[in-house]
Amino acid sequence: MVEMGGELVEVVAADGTVERVVTRAEMRGQRLQHRGVGVVVRRPGDGAVRAHQRAAWKDVWPSYWDLAFGGVCGVGETYEASAVRELAEEAGVEVTEADLRFLAAGLFEDDAVALVARVYEIDHAGPFTFADGEVERSEWVARAELDDWAAARQVVPDTLSIGLERLRIYSSGS
Numbered sequence: 001m002v003e004m005g006g007e008l009v010e011v012v013a014a015d016g017t018v019e020r021v022v023t024r025a026e027m028r029g030q031r032l033q034h035r036g037v038g039v040v041v042r043r044p045g046d047g048a049v050r051a052h053q054r055a056a057w058k059d060v061w062p063s064y065w066d067l068a069f070g071g072v073c074g075v076g077e078t079y080e081a082s083a084v085r086e087l088a089e090e091a092g093v094e095v096t097e098a099d100l101r102f103l104a105a106g107l108f109e110d111d112a113v114a115l116v117a118r119v120y121e122i123d124h125a126g127p128f129t130f131a132d133g134e135v136e137r138s139e140w141v142a143r144a145e146l147d148d149w150a151a152a153r154q155v156v157p158d159t160l161s162i163g164l165e166r167l168r169i170y171s172s173g174s
Contacts, residue, residue: 037082053138068119
């Protein structure tokens, strides 16, 4: 388990403007709006999405499945730098900011999270390594099977808000 409660996080307005800096524990405890990123990993050739199950110790949505690797942006960190860092930490995939393709941006809010997010995608066939322990397991999901796959699992709601239709049909390689 990774200790993250003391990590510093920016509290932001809906437009992403930084209002103040707090600890991650304070941000989670008060459900403060913060910046986050996700990276959808697609298999070259067929565009299948690399899904993963989050660790049971995660502070939000433990053991849920996700269609994007990602997390909270660090203080002063760009969305792109955060996406590169998160992908390396969670999946062992080393990319550059230039490798990222913008997919979506927006606000997400539920009882657990208030988030200003950007989502990117990359093409990568692996290998994948999960050294930081944030991922329990992973698998490829064909674009045509995303709806059925998601219906059969608990999937993190912020990723679902991207829209399965968008993930099923969109790929810059298509």
